Amino acid sequence: MSAPNRSNSHPAVFILVGIPGMEKSHIWISVPFCLMYIVALLGNSVLLVTIAKERSLHEPMYILLCMLAVCDLLLSTATVPKTLGVLWSVSTKISFSGCLAQMFSIYFIFVAESAVLLAMAFDRYIAICDPLRYMAILTRSVIAKVGAAALIRSFCIMFPAIFLLKRLPYCGHNVMPHTYCEHIGVARLACADITVNIWYGVTAGFLSAGLDAISIAVSYMLILRSLRGLPSPRASPKALHTCGSHLCVIAMFYMPAFFSFLAHRFGQRIPRHVLISLANLYVVVPPMLNPIVYGVRTRQIRERVAHLLLPGSSGIRT
Numbered sequence: 676m677s678a679p680n681r682s683n684s685h686p687a688v689f690i691l692v693g694i695p696g697m698e699k700s701h702i703w704i705s706v707p708f709c710l711m712y713i714v715a716l717l718g719n720s721v722l723l724v725t726i727a728k729e730r731s732l733h734e735p736m737y738i739l740l741c742m743l744a745v746c747d748l749l750l751s752t753a754t755v756p757k758t759l760g761v762l763w764s765v766s767t768k769i770s771f772s773g774c775l776a777q778m779f780s781i782y783f784i785f786v787a788e789s790a791v792l793l794a795m796a797f798d799r800y801i802a803i804c805d806p807l808r809y810m811a812i813l814t815r816s817v818i819a820k821v822g823a824a825a826l827i828r829s830f831c832i833m834f835p836a837i838f839l840l841k842r843l844p845y846c847g848h849n850v851m852p853h854t855y856c857e858h859i860g861v862a863r864l865a866c867a868d869i870t871v872n873i874w875y876g877v878t879a880g881f882l883s884a885g886l887d888a889i890s891i892a893v894s895y896m897l898i899l900r901s902l903r904g905l906p907s908p909r910a911s912p913k914a915l916h917t918c919g920s921h922l923c924v925i926a927m928f929y930m931p932a933f934f935s936f937l938a939h940r941f942g943q944r945i946p947r948h949v950l951i952s953l954a955n956l957y958v959v960v961p962p963m964l965n966p967i968v969y970g971v972r973t974r975q976i977r978e979r980v981a982h983l984l985l986p987g988s989s990g991i992r993t
Contacts, residue, residue, distance in 0.1 A: 685841070686849035688768045689861070691761045694955075695852040696948045705762035708955065711963045712755040718966035719744040721980060729979045735813035736802070737976075739795045740969060742822060743924070746788035747962035753780045754958045758854040774856040775837050781857065781958070782833045782879075785932070789884040790825035792925055794818075796891040799918050804901045832879050839872050853951055880936055888929050895922070920972040924965050931957040 693701050722744045726732045757777065760766030769777070801809050836858055843865035853860045862872040898918070935953045970976050 684844035684846065685771045686845050686847065688770050688849060689774050690850045691767050691769060691854055692850060692852050693761045693854050694948050694951050701762040705759055708755060708959060709759055711959045712751055715747060715751045715959060715962040719748045719962065722966045725976065725979045725983050732975060732979060735818055736798050738818050739791060739798055742791045743788065743965060746784055746791060747965055750781065750784045750788065751959050751962040753777060753784060754855045758955055761854045769856065774861060775840060778856045778858055778861065779833055779837055783829045786829040786832055786883040787825045789887045790828060792928060793887040793890055794821045795921055796894040799921060800894045800898055803898050832883050836875065839875055843867050852947060854955055857954065884929065891925060920969050923968050927961045927964055
């Protein structure tokens, strides 16, 4: 029998079945996801409006925080609406092109957000270890270049994944046990060897988020070494305090993402419903918690948000 024509081997649509084995609970599962998405939208939107309106917050740290909020909004919006449509059984189909577009968007935003977290770590390093040159080093021009570099790197890393999926024959397989399109989930439907896809995903992950995480760890090691070598820390209390917020955000971003990333490729013994549930959590939980962490732990943001939502409360200290 002749091999199928590659141009006709792509399914017209994929059918997303949600979380395998938990179909009867989809409605109940959708409730917390919907609530978390609403909180993520409100929290990040309030953060963006607050920083945009308050000129006193137009500093490098807060501009980078705006970038993080934009990434969180885009990441959750690229996945959660479709996930809810699948869980509610109102939109379980997605075109092949739409699936690739969603997959690209998710990973593009993820890699860009990882770069923003690295930039925020560098920001804390300069603020603590070289505070006198902080404003001279982290100018608005430098921040703009960092943002542009993050976007360019994300595009260069993730664009080849589209062609790695388009080259595969799918032999009519179009039922995907997931709530949204992700690289390996799509590749596993192919009736061909996907070793290249697996190792490209591992390599791309290491060259982006992996190296970023290592660089962030190195930056904090340098911060700790700098502080331990001084009789009294040069860093301002504000700079040290924001390190705690940043470390919380880093932990929420990298730990579930890396676990899900590696488990999807090598964790064959992990139940599929656990993997898919975790994949859904890491695209909505960090976007929901990040503005809360910074809002609670950063006094300047807390006060400005209170003033924005409750006029006349700007003088309140908590």
